[in-house]
Each structure stands twice: as C-alpha cells, then as structure tokens.
Amino acid sequence: MERGRRHLLVCAGRPGCVLRRTRGRRCDRALRALGGRGPRHRAGDRVRRRPLLEEANAASGNRVVRAVVGVALAALAAVSCSGSAATRTPLPRFDHVLVVVLENKSQASVLGNREAPNFNNFAKHYAVLSRYGGVAHPSLPNYLALVSGSTHGITSDCTTCIVSARNLGDTLERAHLSWKTYAEGLPRPGFTGGSAGPYAKKHVPFLYFRDIVSKPARLRRVVPLRQFARDLAASALPSFSLIVPNLCHDMHDCSVEAGDTWLGGFLSPLLRNRKLSHSVVFVVTDEPATEQASTAVPALALGPTVVPGSRYSSRMSHYGLLRTIEDAWGLPRLGHSAQVRPITGIWR
Missing domain, CATH: 3.40.720.10 (Alkaline Phosphatase, subunit A)
Structure with a gap:
C-alpha cells in the first residue's frame, strides 16, 4: 500500500469513515482487526481491485454492529499504541x-x-x-x-x-x-x-x-x-x-x-x-x-x-x-x- 494510503473503516454507519495507517506491528494488527491493512499486506492490496465505496456498501445489514465494535477496537488500539495509563488509587493529594x-x-x-x-x-x-x-x-x-x-x-x-x-x-x-x-x-x-x-x-x-x-x-x-x-x-x-x-x-x-x-x-x-x-x-x-x-x-x-x-x-x-x-x-x-x-x- 502506498505511503499515506488510508484504511477503510465503517463507523457510526458512515462507509467513508477512515483511519490512517499507524506505526509498528502491534498497531497494524489492531488496524487489521478493524478491517484495515498493515505493512505485511501491501502486496495483497495491489491485487485487490474493488473500489472502496463498493466494498463499504457490501457491508449492509451489519453496519451498526461493526460500528460499535469498530469504535471499541479503535479505542483499544489507541491505548495500545500510546502506552497504558498507570493505575492510580482514588486518594486525595493531601497538602499535609x-x-x-x-x-x-x-x-x-x-x-x-x-x-x-x-x-x-x-x-x-x-x-x-x-x-x-x-x-x-x-x-x-x-x-x-x-x-x-x-x-x-x-x-x-x-x-x-x-x-x-x-x-x-x-x-x-x-x-x-x-x-x-x-x-x-x-x-x-x-x-x-x-x-x-x-x-x-x-x-x-x-x-x-x-x-x-x-x-x-x-x-x-x-x-x-x-x-x-x-x-x-x-x-x-x-x-x-x-x-x-x-x-x-x-x-x-x-x-x-x-x-x-x-x-x-x-x-x-x-x-x-x-x-x-x-x-x-x-x-x-x-x-x-x-x-x-x-x-x-x-x-x-x-x-x-x-x-x-x-x-x-x-x-x-x-x-x-x-x-x-x-x-x-x-x-x-x-x-x-x-x-x-x-x-x-x-x-x-
């Protein structure tokens, strides 16, 4: 896939919703789970000829489910790519x-x-x-x-x-x-x-x-x-x-x-x-x-x-x-x- 190419995601019922390819194998795996492609799949993308809009429209009947799953997985991918937040105990930061x-x-x-x-x-x-x-x-x-x-x-x-x-x-x-x-x-x-x-x-x-x-x-x-x-x-x-x-x-x-x-x-x-x-x-x-x-x-x-x-x-x-x-x-x-x-x- 060419540098800067976008991956198609169907989210919130909009077939044109996209995410850019991210860095690192772990993040690419997260995007593949969303229906996108990482670097390892560039060759396969050359073979793939169906227009993006046609592919999105073929997903009728499952868009709502895919939207919910897509949003959740995107959030997980973002956390995974940026690093987990430290667990904090709910305590005040006392002055004294x-x-x-x-x-x-x-x-x-x-x-x-x-x-x-x-x-x-x-x-x-x-x-x-x-x-x-x-x-x-x-x-x-x-x-x-x-x-x-x-x-x-x-x-x-x-x-x-x-x-x-x-x-x-x-x-x-x-x-x-x-x-x-x-x-x-x-x-x-x-x-x-x-x-x-x-x-x-x-x-x-x-x-x-x-x-x-x-x-x-x-x-x-x-x-x-x-x-x-x-x-x-x-x-x-x-x-x-x-x-x-x-x-x-x-x-x-x-x-x-x-x-x-x-x-x-x-x-x-x-x-x-x-x-x-x-x-x-x-x-x-x-x-x-x-x-x-x-x-x-x-x-x-x-x-x-x-x-x-x-x-x-x-x-x-x-x-x-x-x-x-x-x-x-x-x-x-x-x-x-x-x-x-x-x-x-x-x-x-």
Missing part, C-alpha cells in the same frame, strides 16, 4: 499528612468509652479505621513499620540499635516533600538520648535510621512538640508530620481520660484551621496492651478530606497507613507496604 500515635490500647477500651469523649466525638464526625492493628510487640517495631515498611528484625525497645534502610524521610525528600517529627518532652532538636522525663526515644522511629542520625541537618527535623504551634502559625508545617505525645498523653502511663483530654486539646483547634483544609490527620495506636498485636486498636482519619461518619472496615496495619501516604503522593513503596492496600472509600 499528620500522624498522631497513641499507645497500648485496644479499640474496645477507647471506642465507646465514656472516659474518651473527644475520641468518640471525632469518631462520630470523621472516619473510623475499625480493623487497624499493630504488627508486633513491643512498641519500637511498630513505629519502624509505620515509617519504613519493616520491623527490620528488631524485637525490643532498644535505644542504641541502628537501622540501615530506606525510610519515609528518604522518599519524601526525593519527591521534594518535607517532614518532621514533633515529640512532646524532647529536650532539644536532634536529641538522641533514650529518655528524658516522660519522653521516650522508642516512640521516635526516625532516630533509629543511620542516614538520618549521621547527618545533622536531617537530625534537626526531630523537634520538640512546642515547635508545632510555631510552624503552624508561620504556615511552615512540613508535608508529613509525626506527632508523638509523651508517655502520659499517649495513654501509655496514664489513663484513657488523661490521653483523651490531651487529644481533644491538640486536635480540636487544628481541625478548624483553614490552613489544613486539604489535609488529613490520622490518629492511630501502636499496639494493643496485652492482646495479639493484630488486635484492633483505636484508629481514626480526621479532617475536611474525610467523609463524615464513614468507616474503613478492611483489616489493616501500619503498613496500610504507610501505603496510603505513599500512594497519595506517588512515593515508592517501602517494604511490606507494597503488599497491602491503601485506605479507600472514606475520602471526599
């Missing part, structure tokens, strides 16, 4: 993601508990992650899982162990997104000691990664919680914030009521702040106190991006939360986050 981590409580001990009016009010007006569980005991492996997709074989709350692995801080920075940890009771930015009053290093996972603690500029992204209010007022919140209450306010050492009072005081004004109108706050718990690690723990998704009164009922863990953050921002998937699903069905 904040994760607040509570400690050592089962869902049954908080959800519906009269000593936790703030938590239960948030549950009523936002979304409950009803089957969220931990991945291990004790605390530290859960925090590592949350920001790196793995426990890295750690089975204790060690304070001197170091992990050489990629983490969420790495992938955020490579995507030109920012991050910080705001830890209540931390004596000063970058402090690496094991404890200080009600502050505990075991709840601050970024302090365990070699590529963070070995670089002063990155280490200074772990700051006292009092810095949070200043950053918010200055419109300087990072893309990702990990909020770590002290051992009393996270319900580890103190009552549910004490932790709930702190949670209400911290979150209520935050959720009314217009600067976070395209953001989300996750409140999760590292692990249940004594039950199996995967036992459901208190977990919520809060903010204007969440459908009020919704519920995510699929089983999930810290890996699923990490996957949700990664998919929302198009980040590479770390560790076990690649093997689980993100949170869906609760977003506006």
Whole structure:
C-alpha cells in the first residue's frame, strides 16, 4: 500500500469513515482487526481491485454492529499504541499528612468509652479505621513499620540499635516533600538520648535510621512538640508530620481520660484551621496492651478530606497507613507496604 494510503473503516454507519495507517506491528494488527491493512499486506492490496465505496456498501445489514465494535477496537488500539495509563488509587493529594500515635490500647477500651469523649466525638464526625492493628510487640517495631515498611528484625525497645534502610524521610525528600517529627518532652532538636522525663526515644522511629542520625541537618527535623504551634502559625508545617505525645498523653502511663483530654486539646483547634483544609490527620495506636498485636486498636482519619461518619472496615496495619501516604503522593513503596492496600472509600 502506498505511503499515506488510508484504511477503510465503517463507523457510526458512515462507509467513508477512515483511519490512517499507524506505526509498528502491534498497531497494524489492531488496524487489521478493524478491517484495515498493515505493512505485511501491501502486496495483497495491489491485487485487490474493488473500489472502496463498493466494498463499504457490501457491508449492509451489519453496519451498526461493526460500528460499535469498530469504535471499541479503535479505542483499544489507541491505548495500545500510546502506552497504558498507570493505575492510580482514588486518594486525595493531601497538602499535609499528620500522624498522631497513641499507645497500648485496644479499640474496645477507647471506642465507646465514656472516659474518651473527644475520641468518640471525632469518631462520630470523621472516619473510623475499625480493623487497624499493630504488627508486633513491643512498641519500637511498630513505629519502624509505620515509617519504613519493616520491623527490620528488631524485637525490643532498644535505644542504641541502628537501622540501615530506606525510610519515609528518604522518599519524601526525593519527591521534594518535607517532614518532621514533633515529640512532646524532647529536650532539644536532634536529641538522641533514650529518655528524658516522660519522653521516650522508642516512640521516635526516625532516630533509629543511620542516614538520618549521621547527618545533622536531617537530625534537626526531630523537634520538640512546642515547635508545632510555631510552624503552624508561620504556615511552615512540613508535608508529613509525626506527632508523638509523651508517655502520659499517649495513654501509655496514664489513663484513657488523661490521653483523651490531651487529644481533644491538640486536635480540636487544628481541625478548624483553614490552613489544613486539604489535609488529613490520622490518629492511630501502636499496639494493643496485652492482646495479639493484630488486635484492633483505636484508629481514626480526621479532617475536611474525610467523609463524615464513614468507616474503613478492611483489616489493616501500619503498613496500610504507610501505603496510603505513599500512594497519595506517588512515593515508592517501602517494604511490606507494597503488599497491602491503601485506605479507600472514606475520602471526599
């Protein structure tokens, strides 16, 4: 067939509807399925003598069917020739993601508990992650899982162990997104000691990664919680914030009521702040106190991006939360986050 010759397609009942020959064998095969010819059939086209209009008119009685099939196949051919679009999860692209981590409580001990009016009010007006569980005991492996997709074989709350692995801080920075940890009771930015009053290093996972603690500029992204209010007022919140209450306010050492009072005081004004109108706050718990690690723990998704009164009922863990953050921002998937699903069905 001569260069630029058109292939006949009968579409929408019009026998003169045509498509130009496309490049590549795969595309030619698609066109042949539509009744056209690719390069391999040029010799046959020389033999073919019937006028195009006569050939089109001979297709009477089947034009409607051919039209529907032709349009569908043409669409498939176009996708095939141009490359498939990447599959995207239906998640908002948040301006900010904040994760607040509570400690050592089962869902049954908080959800519906009269000593936790703030938590239960948030549950009523936002979304409950009803089957969220931990991945291990004790605390530290859960925090590592949350920001790196793995426990890295750690089975204790060690304070001197170091992990050489990629983490969420790495992938955020490579995507030109920012991050910080705001830890209540931390004596000063970058402090690496094991404890200080009600502050505990075991709840601050970024302090365990070699590529963070070995670089002063990155280490200074772990700051006292009092810095949070200043950053918010200055419109300087990072893309990702990990909020770590002290051992009393996270319900580890103190009552549910004490932790709930702190949670209400911290979150209520935050959720009314217009600067976070395209953001989300996750409140999760590292692990249940004594039950199996995967036992459901208190977990919520809060903010204007969440459908009020919704519920995510699929089983999930810290890996699923990490996957949700990664998919929302198009980040590479770390560790076990690649093997689980993100949170869906609760977003506006």
